[in-house]
Amino acid sequence: MSKALILENMTWQELQKVKDKVELIIIPVGSTEQHGPNTTFSTDTIRAKKIGEMIGDVFGDKVLIAPTLPIGLSYHHMKFPGTITFSLETYLKILRDICWSFKQHGFKKILFLSGHGGNKRPIQEYASEAKKEFDMDIYMSGIGGSLVTDLSNEHGFSKFKGHACEVETSQTMYLAPEHVRYDSLEKAKFKDDTKYLIKKYAHGGSIFWDYREVTENGALGDATKASIEFGKEMNEIVINKITEFIEKIIL
Numbered sequence: 001m002s003k004a005l006i007l008e009n010m011t012w013q014e015l016q017k018v019k020d021k022v023e024l025i026i027i028p029v030g031s032t033e034q035h036g037p038n039t040t041f042s043t044d045t046i047r048a049k050k051i052g053e054m055i056g057d058v059f060g061d062k063v064l065i066a067p068t069l070p071i072g073l074s075y076h077h078m079k080f081p082g083t084i085t086f087s088l089e090t091y092l093k094i095l096r097d098i099c100w101s102f103k104q105h106g107f108k109k110i111l112f113l114s115g116h117g118g119n120k121r122p123i124q125e126y127a128s129e130a131k132k133e134f135d136m137d138i139y140m141s142g143i144g145g146s147l148v149t150d151l152s153n154e155h156g157f158s159k160f161k162g163h164a165c166e167v168e169t170s171q172t173m174y175l176a177p178e179h180v181r182y183d184s185l186e187k188a189k190f191k192d193d194t195k196y197l198i199k200k201y202a203h204g205g206s207i208f209w210d211y212r213e214v215t216e217n218g219a220l221g222d223a224t225k226a227s228i229e230f231g232k233e234m235n236e237i238v239i240n241k242i243t244e245f246i247e248k249i250i251l
């Protein structure tokens with residue numbers, strides 16, 4: 001049985017009993033955005049949620065897992081039907097409201113576990129505000145490809161990847177196979193990969209980069225190379241790295 005403290009599955013009395021032991025709140029944050037023909041709109045949200053629960057299982061009552069935020073900043077995917085995005089302004093307000101709420105209950109440290117690169121910018125921006133206004137410490141961690149670049153290189157994966165690619169699709173196969181479309185996996189249909197290079201090396205530029213201009217099917221990399229074995233292997237590294245990070249935070 002999982003040891004994780006998952007807020008949405010608890011009563012307030014149950015929380016009250018363990019509240020003083022909780023040293024960190026984890027808020028998984030995802031997106032509702034297209035992932036080509038490979039995986040569903042929930043790909044970033046469901047991965048963040050599952051990783052949050054796994055981390056919760058490692059730390060037991062030292063860490064409280066908040067509900068997952070299923071919408072993020074996804075302007076760069078809006079030309080594909082179905083994607084939903086907050087504006088930056090809205091997202092910053094939502095972060096503030098969530099942090100304010102936890103502050104009222106006496107919590108001081110929050111880690112945003114982000115399944116989606118576009119959420120990085122608002123969280124980074126908000127962190128200093130939270131310190132100033134609420135004296136709260138805000139942390140952020142990714143959950144995917146950026147934590148396993150060595151492993152991806154060892155496997156000879158595509159140079160142009162990072163979304164609906166072999167890495168993300170493998171992780172989804174391992175964590176939430178019902179969100180993978182095994183029969184329609186496709187590699188990227190690039191229109192112009194020079195734009196991808198600009199995005200990759202231009203710091204902070206991802207919000208303004210339009211996927212539709214770069215990839216016809218909405219994917220990067222090559223999801224046909226995805227496997228549940230890679231997903232499992234990468235997930236172990238991801239859990240270990242986040243665990244090490246949290247151990248430092250709650251020292």
Ligand SMILES: [Zn+2]
Binds near residue numbers: 115163
């Ligand atoms: Zn994604």
